[in-house]
Every structure is written in structure tokens, then in C-alpha cells.
Amino acid sequence: MNMAAAARISTKWSPCSKAPGYGCKRYGLLIAINAHIFGSVETLYKAGSDEQKKRYLRKLATGEWVAAHSVTEPEGGSDLGNMQTIARKVGDRWIINGKKKYATCGAGADLHVVYAKMDDPERYRLSCFLVEPGTPGMTVKPLPATGLHGSGLSEVTYENVAVTDENILGKPGSGSMVFQGSIERERACIFGFVLGAMQKELELAIEYANKRVVGGRAIAGYQAVAHRIADMKMRLDASRLLLYNVTALKSANKRAPIEAAVAKLFISESFVQNSLDLIRTFGGNGFITENGIHTFLNDALGTIIFSGTNDIQRNIIAALGVRG
Numbered sequence: 406m407n408m409a410a411a412a413r414i415s416t417k418w419s420p421c422s423k424a425p426g427y428g429c430k431r432y433g434l435l436i437a438i439n440a441h442i443f444g445s446v447e448t449l450y451k452a453g454s455d456e457q458k459k460r461y462l463r464k465l466a467t468g469e470w471v472a473a474h475s476v477t478e479p480e481g482g483s484d485l486g487n488m489q490t491i492a493r494k495v496g497d498r499w500i501i502n503g504k505k506k507y508a509t510c511g512a513g514a515d516l517h518v519v520y521a522k523m524d525d526p527e528r529y530r531l532s533c534f535l536v537e538p539g540t541p542g543m544t545v546k547p548l549p550a551t552g553l554h555g556s557g558l559s560e561v562t563y564e565n566v567a568v569t570d571e572n573i574l575g576k577p578g579s580g581s582m583v584f585q586g587s588i589e590r591e592r593a594c595i596f597g598f599v600l601g602a603m604q605k606e607l608e609l610a611i612e613y614a615n616k617r618v619v620g621g622r623a624i625a626g627y628q629a630v631a632h633r634i635a636d637m638k639m640r641l642d643a644s645r646l647l648l649y650n651v652t653a654l655k656s657a658n659k660r661a662p663i664e665a666a667v668a669k670l671f672i673s674e675s676f677v678q679n680s681l682d683l684i685r686t687f688g689g690n691g692f693i694t695e696n697g698i699h700t701f702l703n704d705a706l707g708t709i710i711f712s713g714t715n716d717i718q719r720n721i722i723a724a725l726g727v728r729g
């Protein structure tokens with residue numbers, strides 16, 4: 406390799422520097438907006454009655470109201486078949502009891518889209534409810550986290566919370582179907598901001614590698630550094646194509662469970678890897694807090710967990726695409 410040429414890494418790589426997340430490093434805020442739109446608003450739009458849409462959709466779509474989508478429980482979010490929150494019909498009311506954990510936007514939400522198991526010993530069925538936070542028996546506790554600050558992550562407790570049929574999204578017992586549609590859209594779309602974040606990381610790495618002189622030369626001239634940055638670029642481009650692939654399918658109203666799982670898995674793992682590689686490129690300057698380089702990794706860690714952990718994505722890909 407010509408070492409003089411290798412002393413600079415090309416900066417002509419930025420076909421899409423306006424990707425969402427590029428200019429706003431408050432990824433907690435972006436994930437909150439995305440969870441609101443893809444987890445809650447689209448779910449209401451797809452499954453809600455005309456009356457529910459009239460009551461909530463305009464406020465939610467304009468951002469006047471924020472909604473939280475609550476599925477996960479303290480006993481294990483990966484196992485939807487073990488939901489402990491129960492909705493019991495008493496007269497014309499549904500009485501909800503249980504606890505939800507990690508609801509993005511939960512702190513400060515004006516509406517909660519929440520799933521509960523129906524009190525039916527014969528069959529395991531879920532229903533999806535719309536609950537306003539002022540409803541007696543409902544308490545919301547913010548959950549401080551290591552990254553994605555501003556996402557409003559919360560624990561929500563339901564203690565004899567009474568609602569009516571009007572609060573059910575879809576039909577009673579159709580919660581699993583509502584959830585499947587919702588999680589596929591969320592998984593497909595919520596990672597858009599990661600493309601912008603990875604683009605920013607790439608540019609920071611290139612700029613630093615070309616500027617930082619060690620041993621009498623810019624570190625970009627060391628093949629180990631240059632190749633690491635080349636891999637960051639490769640992961641970003643592959644992530645973009647996977648995201649565009651699944652969002653095109655969803656825009657065409659097609660089912661895309663494998664494509665959504667593949668995109669979620671690859672993009673989030675790439676974000677973690679690129680964040681580690683950015684820190685490696687910065688050396689000690691990536692580790693001290695004043696440069697803010699470490700925050701990419703803190704935020705990236707959340708992405709391998711939400712919308713179903715990456716172990717669960719591999720389960721989905723294996724079940725739907727590998728075992729035939």
C-alpha cells in the first residue's frame with residue numbers, strides 16, 4: 406500500500422449526511438419520538454375505532470400529546486406468553502392490575518397503550534387498552550438509565566385501574582394481533598436515527614484519524630486504524646440498505662417479520678461496534694467524558710435491547726427463515 410496515500414482517509418463518503426439523527430445527538434429524544442410514532446400512533450391508526458381516532462389521533466399526530474407503548478413487564482420482556490398484567494371484566498368495566506417496565510415516553514405521557522392478559526382460565530388472550538394517566542390506580546415512576554437520556558423510560562403500575570370497552574384497541578382478546586402488527590412496524594422504522602448517528606461517528610473518526618499525529622504521522626496512515634474506519638463505513642452502508650429494504654416493504658403494506666428482525670439485529674449490532682471503534686480511534690480521548698465520544702456507546706447499548714433483544718431477533722429469523 407502507498408503509505409503517502411494512506412495518510413488520509415477519503416472524506417468523499419457522505420452520500421446521506423442528512424439521515425435522521427445526524428444533526429441531533431439527543432438520541433433519547435429521537436427514540437422517544439420514534440417510539441411515540443411507530444409504537445403508539447401507528448398502532449392507534451391501524452387498530453383504533455373511528456371514535457378512538459377522533460378522540461386521540463389528531464392530538465398525538467401533532468405532538469400535542471405523547472403516548473407510551475407498554476408491553477414489557479418486570480418478570481421478563483422476552484416472553485410475551487407470560488404476561489402477568491390482568492384485565493378482569495366486572496360489570497361494564499375492565500379492572501386492570503399489574504406492572505409494566507421500560508415504557509419509553511412513560512414519564513409525562515398523555516396516553517398509555519397497554520397490553521393485559523384477559524382473565525380467562527380457558528385461553529391465553531391479550532387485549533390492548535388505551536389508558537389516560539389521570540385514571541385512579543395508575544402510577545408512573547421514571548427509570549434512570551445509562552444512555553438514551555430524555556427517552557422518558559418508566560415503570561407503570563396499575564392497581565385496580567377501571568376502564569370500559571371504549572378503551573380497548575381492536576376487539577377484546579385481539580391484543581396479540583395488535584402487538585404483532587405494531588412491533589413489526591416499530592422494528593422496521595425505529596432505527597432510522599441510527600443511520601444518522603453512525604454517519605456522524607464515521608465523520609468524527611475520519612476527522613480525528615487525519616488530524617491526530619502519533620509517531621510522526623497522522624494515525625490514518627496506520628493500516629489498523631484505516632481498516633477499522635473502512636469497516637465502520639461498510640456497516641453503515643449495509644445498515645442503510647437493510648433499513649431501506651424493510652421500510653419499502655412496510656410502505657407497500659407487506660408483512661416483513663424476517664426483514665424487520667434482520668434489519669433490527671444488524672443495525673443495532675453495527676451501532677454498538679461502530680461506537681466501540683470510534684472510542685478505539687480516539688484512544689484516551691474517547692474515554693474521558695469531556696469529549697462526549699463515549700455517549701454514542703451508551704446510547705447504542707439500548708438499541709440491542711429494545712423492540713425485542715437481539716437474541717429474540719435471532720430466534721425469529723431462525724424460526725421463520727431457517728427451520729423451514
Ligand SMILES: Cc1cc2nc3c(=O)[nH]c(=O)nc-3n(C[C@H](O)[C@H](O)[C@H](O)COP(=O)(O)OP(=O)(O)OC[C@H]3O[C@@H](n4cnc5c(N)ncnc54)[C@H](O)[C@@H]3O)c2cc1C
Binds near residue numbers: 556708711716
Ligand atoms: C431503551 C429501552 C427502551 C424500551 N422501550 C420499551 C417500550 O417503549 N415499551 C416496552 O414495552 N418495552 C420497552 N423496552 C423493554 C424491552 O423491550 C425489553 O427490555 C426487552 O424486550 C427484554 O426484556 P427484559 O429486559 O425483561 O429481558 P429478559 O426477557 O429478562 O431477557 C434477559 C436476557 O435473556 C435473553 N433471553 C430471554 N428469553 C430468551 C429466549 N427465548 N431466547 C434467547 N434469549 C432469551 C434475552 O435476550 C436477554 O439477553 C425498552 C428497553 C430499553 C432498554
